[in-house]
Amino acid sequence: MMRRNLIVFWILSLFVFSQYSYAETTWDGLYAGLNIGASENSHSKNCETDGSGCTAFFEHGHINGGAQIGYSKVFSNNFYISPELNFNTVKVHIKPIDDIDNLKLRYEINIGPKFGYIFNNAFSGYIGAGYSHVNAGVSGQSVDYDGYHLKLGGIYKWSKNLSLDIFYQTSRFGEEIIFDPNVSRNVEIDLDTLNSIRIGLNYSFN
Secondary structure (H helix, E strand, O other): OOOHHHHHHHHHHHHHHOOOOOOOOOOEEEEEEEEEEEEEEEEEEEOOOOOOOOOOEEEEEEEEEEEEEEEEEEEOOEEEEEEEEEEEEEEEEEOOOOOOOEEEEEEEEEEEEEEEEEOOOOEEEEEEEEHHHHHEEEEEEEEEEEEEEEEEEEEEEOOEEEEEEEEEEEEEEOOEEEEEEEOEEEEEEEEEEEEEEEEEEEEOOO
């Protein structure tokens, strides 16, 4: 349900912003800004490190915020590429997380390019992909996950230097082994997916 609501919000936002145009702007150059959004993650627990036995599945929602920095370069008429670094920290957990079976996200780092198309002076759409890293807490232990992400978004420039970036991102990760004091053995905690919708406010230094 939450994932569907995130996608619907993203589509409606892009439709609204795509109707406007700004006459004096450029898409080249360095930019940086802040973002806020909502996300949900799904993860599973296996009491045996080979993936068998005592399997449970969980989903949790979050409200998070962070910052990003990137550089855009326009090439071949209306196409552009934007390598970007994005950092987000989770501050509000929509569903309480207070036991060994639950994985509490702490922060997320994303690095990768965005490939976009400029529809008019004020609006562009893009796709992106790259490397993702997540740090989480389980039973007082710090666990790190590495994976990849895919994103789909749109950018609306409301002035020469200020822009809104609205995007949907889905990330995939793997599993880590931790010690579970409830069963006195090592268990496998899989961070399966992390889906987010975010709105970023960027300032362009050009």
